[in-house]
Amino acid sequence: MDPVPTATYFNMKKLGKGPGGGGNVMFSCKFCDIMFTGSYTCCKAHLLHISGVGIRPSHKVTNEEIKIFKKEQDAAETKKSSSKSSVYVPLYAIEEGEDVSKKRKTLTQAFNNMGRAEMDRRIG
Known part of the structure; x- marks a missing residue:
């Protein structure tokens, strides 16, 4: 996550x-x-005094500042989650009149192993 x-x-x-x-x-x-060395999650845990992340909290941040940071963090996460698109996008497009079974072939069908074996037998 960014x-x-x-x-x-x-x-x-x-x-x-x-x-x-x-x-x-x-x-x-x-x-x-x-x-410190870490990710954005570590930065957030350090300033917001979140335990269980593996980074110690900042003792110079006051409780009032923690409340302000927490409020801003919640607002930003709410904004980001509400802006996500909920549009359905199919994995592949099926054109009208096209057979779906032709889109998804097994490897045997795709490489025509029986035909190859027959040609190899005739050639060599």
Whole structure:
């Protein structure tokens, strides 16, 4: 999931790409100046004091600031979830008059293994 730009996101200072792959980055908290390596979820857990994520909470963030961050985070997530499209898109288009069975063939039918075996027998 892409990070939702909230106060949580802007109160972290991105220092660079973390070791290894994935979405991990090295960041420092603008409140406590402690450096961490992790994802946006770790940033959010650090500032909002969410336990069980594997990152310690920022002790310099006040309860009032946590309430503000939480309210902004909830508003951004609500906005993002409500903007998702609910339009059904089929996996493949079937044209009118076209046989569906021709779209989905087994590997044996697709490669015509029996015909190949017959030709190989005749040639060689």
